[in-house]
Amino acid sequence: MTTATKPAQGASPPRARGDVRGARRLFVIRELGIALALVLLVAVTTISNSRFLSAQSRKDLMLGATILVVLAVGQTIVVITRNVDLSVGSVLGLSAFATGKLFLAMPDAPIVLAILAGVGLGVLCGAVNGALIAIARVPALVVTLGTLYVFRGLDYSWAAGQQINAADMPSGFKRMGTAVVLGVPVLALFAVAVLLIAGFYLRSYRSGREMYAIGSDPDAARLSGIPVGWRVFTAMTVSGALAGLAGVLYAARFGTLDAAAGTSIELNVVAAVVVGGVAIFGGSGSVYGAALGAVLLSTMGAALPVLRIDPFWQQAVVGSLILAAIGLDRALTARIARRLRGRRARGA
Amino acid sequence: MPEQTTNDTPVLTLAGARKSFGAVHALLDGRLELRAGEVHGLVGENGAGKSTLVKVLAGVHAPDEGVLALGGQPTVLGGPAGARAAGIAVIYQEPTLFPDLSVTENIFMGRQPLRGLRRIDTAAMRRRTRELFAQLGVQIDPDRPARGLSIADQQLVEIAKALSFDARVLVMDEPTAALSGVEVERLFAVVRSLRESGAAILFISHRFDEVFALCDRVTVMRDGRWVSTDPVAELTVGQVVRRMVGREVSQLYPRQDTQVGDAVLRVRGLTRAGVFDAVSFEVRAGEIVALAGLVGAGRSEVVRAVFGVDRYDSGEVLVDGQRLPRGRLAAAMAAGVALVPEDRRQQGLVMELPIERNVTLTRRWSLSRLGLLGPRVEREDAHRWTRLLQVKVGHLSDPVSTLSGGNQQKVVLAKWLSTNPKVLIVDEPTRGIDVGTKAEVHRLMSQLAGEGVAVLMVSSELPEVLGMADRVLVMHEGRLVEEIARDAADEESVMLAATGQAGRS
Numbered sequence: 001m002t003t004a005t006k007p008a009q010g011a012s013p014p015r016a017r018g019d020v021r022g023a024r025r026l027f028v029i030r031e032l033g034i035a036l037a038l039v040l041l042v043a044v045t046t047i048s049n050s051r052f053l054s055a056q057s058r059k060d061l062m063l064g065a066t067i068l069v070v071l072a073v074g075q076t077i078v079v080i081t082r083n084v085d086l087s088v089g090s091v092l093g094l095s096a097f098a099t100g101k102l103f104l105a106m107p108d109a110p111i112v113l114a115i116l117a118g119v120g121l122g123v124l125c126g127a128v129n130g131a132l133i134a135i136a137r138v139p140a141l142v143v144t145l146g147t148l149y150v151f152r153g154l155d156y157s158w159a160a161g162q163q164i165n166a167a168d169m170p171s172g173f174k175r176m177g178t179a180v181v182l183g184v185p186v187l188a189l190f191a192v193a194v195l196l197i198a199g200f201y202l203r204s205y206r207s208g209r210e211m212y213a214i215g216s217d218p219d220a221a222r223l224s225g226i227p228v229g230w231r232v233f234t235a236m237t238v239s240g241a242l243a244g245l246a247g248v249l250y251a252a253r254f255g256t257l258d259a260a261a262g263t264s265i266e267l268n269v270v271a272a273v274v275v276g277g278v279a280i281f282g283g284s285g286s287v288y289g290a291a292l293g294a295v296l297l298s299t300m301g302a303a304l305p306v307l308r309i310d311p312f313w314q315q316a317v318v319g320s321l322i323l324a325a326i327g328l329d330r331a332l333t334a335r336i337a338r339r340l341r342g343r344r345a346r347g348a
Numbered sequence: 349m350p351e352q353t354t355n356d357t358p359v360l361t362l363a364g365a366r367k368s369f370g371a372v373h374a375l376l377d378g379r380l381e382l383r384a385g386e387v388h389g390l391v392g393e394n395g396a397g398k399s400t401l402v403k404v405l406a407g408v409h410a411p412d413e414g415v416l417a418l419g420g421q422p423t424v425l426g427g428p429a430g431a432r433a434a435g436i437a438v439i440y441q442e443p444t445l446f447p448d449l450s451v452t453e454n455i456f457m458g459r460q461p462l463r464g465l466r467r468i469d470t471a472a473m474r475r476r477t478r479e480l481f482a483q484l485g486v487q488i489d490p491d492r493p494a495r496g497l498s499i500a501d502q503q504l505v506e507i508a509k510a511l512s513f514d515a516r517v518l519v520m521d522e523p524t525a526a527l528s529g530v531e532v533e534r535l536f537a538v539v540r541s542l543r544e545s546g547a548a549i550l551f552i553s554h555r556f557d558e559v560f561a562l563c564d565r566v567t568v569m570r571d572g573r574w575v576s577t578d579p580v581a582e583l584t585v586g587q588v589v590r591r592m593v594g595r596e597v598s599q600l601y602p603r604q605d606t607q608v609g610d611a612v613l614r615v616r617g618l619t620r621a622g623v624f625d626a627v628s629f630e631v632r633a634g635e636i637v638a639l640a641g642l643v644g645a646g647r648s649e650v651v652r653a654v655f656g657v658d659r660y661d662s663g664e665v666l667v668d669g670q671r672l673p674r675g676r677l678a679a680a681m682a683a684g685v686a687l688v689p690e691d692r693r694q695q696g697l698v699m700e701l702p703i704e705r706n707v708t709l710t711r712r713w714s715l716s717r718l719g720l721l722g723p724r725v726e727r728e729d730a731h732r733w734t735r736l737l738q739v740k741v742g743h744l745s746d747p748v749s750t751l752s753g754g755n756q757q758k759v760v761l762a763k764w765l766s767t768n769p770k771v772l773i774v775d776e777p778t779r780g781i782d783v784g785t786k787a788e789v790h791r792l793m794s795q796l797a798g799e800g801v802a803v804l805m806v807s808s809e810l811p812e813v814l815g816m817a818d819r820v821l822v823m824h825e826g827r828l829v830e831e832i833a834r835d836a837a838d839e840e841s842v843m844l845a846a847t848g849q850a851g852r853s
Contacts, residue, residue, distance in 0.1 A: 204467040206460055213446045213457050220444035223408065224457055225429025283448035337496060 030277045030332060034292040038299060045303040052306055059180060061302055062188040063253060067092070067246045068294040069191040071269040072276065073198045074242030076290040077235045079273055080202070082215040082282030083133065083140035085236060088243040088269055090151035091125045092262035095247025097155055100164035100257045107170050114173065118248035119241050125151055126240015130233035140236070148266065152259075159259035166255025177252035187249050191291075194242060198287045211235060215282020271318065272297050275325040297321075357420065359384050359548040360405075360436070360517050365414030367400050374400040378414065379574035380567060382517060382548035387539060389563035389580070390552045393592050393810070393843075397572035398552055402521050405550070406438040407431030418516075429458075437510030438519040443502035447495035452477040454494050455509045480508040484538055500531035507538060518542060519550045524558055525644060536562055554642050554847050556585045568592055585849060586840070593810055593839040601790055601815030608818070609633030612802040613685070613771045615654060618663035623649045624826040627663070631771065631802040636793060638817035639806045641846045645823040647806045648690050651773045654804075655687040656680040667771060681710070684770035688760050688777060690806070696760040697748050704730035704744040707762050733762040738788065754785030761792065772796060775806040790816060810839050824848045 045052045071088050078085045095118040102114055125147065132143045166174065179186045202208040214221045214228050221228050250261055276293025278285025297318065304314045358381045365378035375397040382388050392398050403409045404416070407425035415422050418434055425431045431438070445454050453460075456473050463469040477490040486504050488497070494505065503523055510518050520539075524532045539549055539562065553559050559566060560580055568575040568591040575591050611630040618627040624646040631637045639647045653660040656677040665672045667683040689695035697706050707730040708715055715725050730744050739758045741751065748759055757777070764772065774793070778786040793816060797803050807813050813820055820837045822830040822845035830845035 206458060206462075206466075206468060209449075209453060209460065209468065210458060212449060213453075216446035216448040217444065220446055223406070223428050223438075223440075223444050225407075225427060225432055226458055279448075283446065 030328075031286070031289045031292060033328070034276060034289065034296055038292065038296045041296070041299060041303055045306050049306050052303070055183070057302075058183070059185055061299055063185050064302060065295045065298040066185070066187045066191045067249055067253075068265070068268060068272055068298050069291045070194050070242050070246045070249065071265065072272040072290040072294040073191075073194050073287045074239035075269045075273045076276075076278050076285065076287045077198065077202070077211065078140070078239045079270075079278050079280060080215045080282055080285060081211050081232050081235045082218060083232060083235065084144065084270065084280075085126075085129065085140065085239045085243075086144040086266045086270075087125065087129060087147040087151055088239060088246075089262040089264060089266040090148050090155065091122050091240055091243035092247040092250060092265065093259060094125065094151050094155045094158075095119075095121050095244040096250040096257050096261045097159055097164070097247075097259060099248050099251040100168070101158075103169050103173060104164065109170075111173055111176060114251075115245065115248050118244040118251075120244070122240040122242065122244020122247070123237055124240070125243070126237040127233070129240060130236030133236060134229035134233040140232075152263070155259045162258070164257040169251070169255050173252055174255055177255065187253060190245070190249060194245070195287055195291050202287060207231060207234070212283055215279075216284075268297060269294075271322050274322055277325070277329065279329070293325075357384070358382060358417075359419060361415075361417045361420075362401070362404070363415050363417075365401065365404055365411040365416070367404060367409055367411050373572055375404070375411070376572040377574055378404065378411075378569075378572070379577075380405075380550070381577065382550060384516070384546050384548050385543055386564040387543050387549045387551050387562050389559040389566040390550055390569065391554070391556075391559060391566060391588060391592060392569035393808075396569040396592070398569060399521065400572075401569070402438060402440075402519055402550075402552070405431065405436055405517070405519055407436070432513065435514065435516035436519065437506075437513070437515035437517070439503060439506040439510070439521065439523055441522045441525055443499065443506050445494040445497070445502055445505060448493060450491050450493055451488055451497075451505055452490040454505055455480065455512055459513060476512065477508070480511050483511065484508060486534075498531075500527050500535070503527075503535065504538070507542075511542075515547065517548045517550070519552075521552045522554065523551075524553060524555060532558070556588065556847055556849055559588075560585070585844075589840055589843045589847075593843055601812075606634040606798045607800075608635050609800060612668060613654070613804065614666040614669075615650075616664050616666070618650060618653060618660055618665065620649065620653060620658070620660045622826075624653075624823075627823075627828050629821055629828060629831070631804050633770075633800045633802050634797050635818045636797050636803040636805060636816050638813040638820045639804060639823060640808075640810070640813045640820055640842050641823035643808060645846065646826040647823050648775050650823070651687060651775055651804065651806055654680075655685055655773060657687070681767065684768070686710075686764035686767055686769035686772050688757075688764055688772070688774040690775040690779070692753075692756055692760050696763075697756060699749040700747050702745045703734065703739075703741055703748050703751070703759060706748045706759050707733050707766065710763050710767050729766070730762075733766050734759070737762050737765075737792070752781075754781035754789075757781050757785070757789065761789070765796070769801060771802045771804065773804045773806075776808065777805060778807075778809070778812060810842060813837075813842065814839065822846050 042053070051057060071092070075085055075088065098121055099114050099118055102109055102117055129144055129147055132138050133140050176186055181189065202211065210221070210226045210231055213224070213226060214231055218228060247262070251257055272294035273290045274280055274293070275296060276285065276290035278290050300318065300321070301314070304317060305311070309317070360380070360382040362378055362380040365375055367375040378397060378401045380401065390398055400409065404411050407428045407430050416425065417423060423434060425434060446457070449457070452474050455477055460468040461472040461476065474490050481488055481490070484504060484507060488501055488504065494502065497505065523535060527535065539551070543549060551559070551563055563580050565577055565579050566583060566588065567577040568588060570592060609632055611632045613631040615630065616628050619625050627650050629637070639651070641647050649658065652658045654665050656672065656675055656679065659675040667685060670683060672683055673679050693699060698709070704727050708726045712721060715721060715729060727744055734741055734744065737758045739755050739762065741755070748756060751759065777793070778789055781789070790812070793803055793805070805816060814837055817837070818834050820832040820842055821828055822832065822842055824846055825848065829848070832841055832845070
């Protein structure tokens with residue numbers, strides 16, 4: 001075993017190795033912390049009202065988190081590369097409405113076709129975002145703020161005031177929205193699958209690691225020969241695809257659709273990602289943390305009314321949570337930096 | 349490591365390399381020949397084209413002209429990835445690591461060992477990192493993030509990266525600039541062992557003792573051109589310095605004889621940990637004092653601290669005997685100090701604002717009536733100053749970004765001269781401007797000194813330093829190492845002091 005102490009530099013702290021381990025442990029604590037907050041929230045709410053954990057309520061909680069988790073996974077991939085995707089709500093709306101339209105036109109269409117269509121539409125929207133960012137070199141914040149309105153506008157003009165009712169949807173599709181396997185809703189299984197695949201990809205594949213590298217230092221990434229533009233394009237496209245998938249899941253869950261589906265959900269998604277410990281300037285964080293953040297936020301949305309907290313205060317509570325998460329991150333970062341800093345960069 | 353090749357076949361040759369950025373010719377005739385098993389030194393003044401040459405080798409810049417040959421085969425690199433594939437590793441002055449990722453990941457980014465399903469084989473990656481570190485004789489935890497590593501350790505990680513893909517050519521751009529003595533020794537040991545194993549190493553440094561201690565051959569560059577390549581045994585420091593500067597000081601510099609008055613600016617023991625150390629000097633009325641030294645010697649940092657842009661840890665700044673509060677720019681301005689900054693686009697001007705606004709920006713309050721700044725007052729004042737300095741403008745309401753570099757610099761000068769300063773600090777006053785405007789700026793500075801202004805000039809251009817200054821202060825690695833009177837100052841004496849060689853030849 002090696003140690004981090006360098007004999008050539010007498011000044012190095014002898015506990016360096018342990019400190020580095022400790023630093024890594026702090027990162028794990030970050031995700032455990034969210035899980036703990038979630039458990040605490042559920043426990044307190046259940047004590048206040050035991051029906052909070054009834055079978056039906058559990059199912060509702062999981063369904064409520066599903067769409068946010070799917071979107072948060074896509075957003076995490078984007079944020080890790082030091083970008084942001086604000087257009088996900090509009091893409092979700094467009095895809096949900098397209099799903100409805102598809103079933104109106106072809107009531108016998110297989111569910112797989114609807115999923116493919118939604119994801120395909122999302123890929124298209126994400127590719128537009130990605131091309132504008134990677135080729136035209138416009139900051140992601142500006143591009144996706146623009147496409148947020150463009151995609152929503154397309155949605156409205158397509159819908160032209162039309163509303164699609166649950167009665168128009170084929171029963172097989174609606175069943176998917178309510179079906180439960182071993183106590184877990186089928187829709188939530190989609191979210192779990194997406195989460196596991198994305199987590200595996202980001203951890204075990206070169207291109208996944210390169211996304212972290214890009215977010216950590218874009219210039220260094222370019223100098224090490226990483227195709228930065230292409231990777232960012234991919235990240236935006238994946239985020240679009242997942243927003244498209246989320247649109248199909250939305251349609252399956254609610255059945256009744258109009259052009260306003262998913263309006264302003266993008267802010268919840270960004271909030272979930274930040275609460276989940278993904279650094280907003282890229283380079284660190286995990287989809288698991290972001291998913292936990294999404295579950296925490298959606299559970300909080302369900303728990304606060306049960307706890308009889310004034311609805312006006314609910315948003316303030318969510319906001320405080322975001323600030324607390326950021327404060328915690330700052331504190332942890334400072335602490336890790338202190339631990340990792342052996343001594344000053346300059347000997348003099 | 350690559351197998352031993354005979355020393356006669358150059359591993360890498362570069363011939364007739366040219367590279368221009370717009371009108372700026374960064375590289376006119378870059379030549380280089382690296383042999384296996386040699387450490388090759390590359391020296392030259394600031395702006396001699398060394399960094400551009402490095403970026404050509406790194407695949408960052410494609411040369412406009414010229415041939416790069418690897419092992420005798422002409423090669424087009426086509427990007428940083430191509431350079432790496434060709435076995436060229438570059439270690440930049442500021443190492444380019446990913447702070448959030450582990451040391452292991454930094455070494456293998458983009459080239460991670462794979463196992464089934466093209467997954468990254470983390471265990472193999474960590475094992476190879478341990479082997480590389482063992483080979484280099486360093487102890488860094490492979491799992492720790494790169495954040496917080498010292499510059500020396502970051503460079504070792506970069507070297508491990510180069511080893512990991514069996515680089516045939518290792519380019520090191522001023523690797524020792526930020527290292528302490530012990531760290532330099534360790535780096536040299538590593539470089540020597542790489543040379544033993546047959547790698548070709550290009551070593552760029554401003555420190556002649558290092559170049560002479562480490563290198564087998566030395567290439568000198570000047571003004572973007574190759575000057576000479578010789579075995580180090582046949583060279584002396586004096587020869588190298590003469591080749592680096594090797595030009596006549598032009599007679600363009602108009603110097604009026606002035607009455608030198610009392611010291612206006614006094615700086616005593618100015619210190620900022622790790623940046624500059626115990627800097628003391630004074631500038632008298634009617635005098636032009638040059639602050640010379642290499643890039644990174646801390647000159648700009650000193651004048652920024654004097655002006656109150658940056659804070660300092662200890663020491664004091666006095667203007668006319670009055671002590672300036674530290675870190676208070678407004679107080680320095682009120683005391684009659686002006687600073688024309690180094691980077692006029694980022695610090696000197698607000699590029700999108702009209703010319704007139706930029707000129708009057710330093711006197712927003714003195715020009716305003718009842719707290720309101722009228723457009724007419726502004727325009728008349730701007731008109732007076734731009735005419736005085738002969739700025740070539742179309743309309744004063746045009747954004748200042750529409751002007752040429754030289755005219756932009758005049759606007760910055762107007763902006764500060766209009767405050768009627770007692771002490772004028774100029775940082776690289778003629779960088780990137782054409783010869784004609786340069787002469788005008790020089791004439792203006794002389795004229796101001798003639799009127800009794802104390803002028804402190806930071807400049808990396810030796811001819812300018814020697815032509816303009818009454819006294820030359822030379823900084824080396826954060827310390828004021830030498831004060832040279834006008835009569836004693838020549839290119840050699842300044843260059844020797846700037847490279848920390850004062851007293852030798």
